[in-house]
Amino acid sequence: MTNILEIAGLGRRFGGLAVINDLDLAVDDREILGIIGPNGAGKTTLFNLVAGVLLPSAGSIRYQGREISRLSTWDRCRLGIGRTYQIPRPFVHMSVFENVLTAAVHGGGQSIAQARTQAETMLELTGLARDHNRPAGALTLLDLKRLELCRALAIGPRLLLLDEIAGGLTDAEVDTLLAIIQRVHAAGTAIVWIEHVIRALRRSCHRIAVLHDGAFIAVGAPEDVLSNAHVKTIYLGE
Amino acid sequence: MQHVPANQPLIIAVSRIVLLGGALALMVAPRFLDPGGLTMLTEFLCLLVLALMWNLLAGYADIVTVGQHAFVGIGAYAFYGAAVLLRLDPYLAIAAAGVVALIIALPAMLIVFRLRAAYLAVGTWVVAEVLMLAAGKLPNFGFGSGVSLPVAVAREFGARPAERFATIYWLALALAIAAFLSTWLLLRSRVGLGLTAMRDNEEAAGAMGVNLLRSRIVCFLWTAPFLGLAGAIITLQKLRISPAASFSIIDWTVFVIFIVVIGGIGSLEGPILGTILFFVLREHLATLGTWHLIILGTLSIVVILIEPRGLWGLLRKALGGDVIPVSHAARADFGKAEAP
16 A cells, blocks of 8 residues: 555635645555545645646655656656546537647657557447547537546546536536546546535545545545545535 | 538549649649749748747647747858858758757747737837847948858759749748648647647647647747748848848838738648648739738738638538547547447
C-alpha cells in the first residue's frame, strides 16, 4: 500500500479569500475516494490545484513521491493524472473520436496510429462508439459528461479526478457509470471523485472526505462519515 | 444541431475539384496573363502566404499577433543585404531572407511568449514598430527613405520585365504551395491534432496532455521563415525596400487580419476564401479610396457578429464537412456493430 497522492499544508488564496486552507490529504494507489461538501467549499479549486490549472499559495502536492505543484497541466497529465470538468470542456469543432484521440495521443504519449485503438476502446467502454463521428459540439449534456470521462480515460490515468459526472443521470445510468468506474479501478487506477450524488459514492468509495471552508472536516468509511452529526449539519442540512 | 445536406459528398467533391482547378489555373496563368494581371496574382499569392501564417498563429496557437509585418520587413531587408551588400547569388539571397527571419524569431519569442491575449497583441505591435524604426537607422539600407534594388540584381531574375514578372510569379507560387502543403501536413500531424484541440479549448487541451508551450513555439518558428521569404519576393516585385513599405502594418498585418477574420479563422479553407474575397473587393472598390478600408472593416465586424469562424464557418455548417481534410476518423466500420 503506497500513497499515489500526498497533499500537505495546501493553501490557495484569491486575494484575501482563502479557498483552500491548510489542507492535508493522502490517497492510496488502490483507492476510490469520494469528496463531498457544500457549494463553494473549494472542491473544484482542489482539483485545479492537483491538475495544475492553479498554482498553490502554500503547501506541497506529491504524486508518486514526486513534488508536482509547479508542473504544467500537460506534464501532470503525462505523468498519469487524468481529470474531467464539472462543466464539460469539449473540443467542440472536432469529432467525438478526435476529442478522445487527442487525449490518447498527447496524454498517452502515443503516435496517432497507436492511439487509434486506445481511443476506440475507450469510446466503446463509455458507450460513445455510435456517436464517434459527430462533432462534440452537437452532443447532449449527458453525452458531453461521458466524453469528459472518455477523454480522461484515454490518457491512461494512474490517478483519475472525476468532477461531478453522475449529476442528472437516471438510476440505470448511474449503474452503468459505476460499472465503468469499477472496471477502471480494477485495472489499477486510483480515483478521487467529487460528487453530490451520495448514493453513487456510498456504493463505490472506500473512503469519503468532507470539504468545508477549504479543509477536510471528516475523512473515513462512507457509513461513518455520512452518519457523522457534524457532517449532517454542514452538508446534509439535517 | 449538425445538419448534413443529402448531396454532401457531391458538393464536397465539386468543391475539391474547384480548389484543384484553381491550383492548376495558377500553374498555367503566366501563359495567358499580361504583366498587370501577373503582378496582381503575385500579390495574391504573397498575401495568401501571410494569411495562412497569421491563421496558424492566431487561429490555432492563440498567438494573436499584430506584429506580423515585422518578419516581412526583416525578410525584405535581409534579402537586400544578402543580394546587394554581400553580393550573394540572388536566389540564395531569397533563402537567406527566410533564414534571417527564423534567427530573429528566436529572441523575439522571449518577449512574445511572456505576454498573453491583449498584452501580446500590443507587445508584438511595439516590437514590430521598434524594428521598423531600427531599419530606418541602417546606413547601408538608405536610412528612413529606403533604397531601390540595383538594376543588375533585378536583371538576374529576367533580362526583360515580362520575363522578370514571370520568374517572380513562379517564386511566389512555389512559396504559396510550399506554405499551404506544409501547413496542411502540420495540421494533420500529432502536433496539429494538439493545435486543433487548443483552438477549441486551450485549458482542456493542456489537461489532456497537449504541450501548449511547445505547440506555440513550433507555430511561431514555423511562420517566421515563410514570412521572411514572402518579404523577399514582395521586395523583388516592388524593386525597393523602405521602412514604411517593407514594414507596413496596414499591408502585411491589418489586411491579413481582415482576410483571415472574414474568410474564417481556425481553418485552412478560411484564409484561401478570405484572400480571394479580399482581391475581388480590392479590384472593385479600389476607386473608392478610403471607403475601401471602411467597407472591409465593417464587413469583418459583421462577419464576426454573425459567425465568429467567418464565411468558411457558415459554409462548413451548411456543408457538414471539410474541403481540405485535416481530421482523423475512426476505422470505417467502428461503432456500426453495436445495437441501436
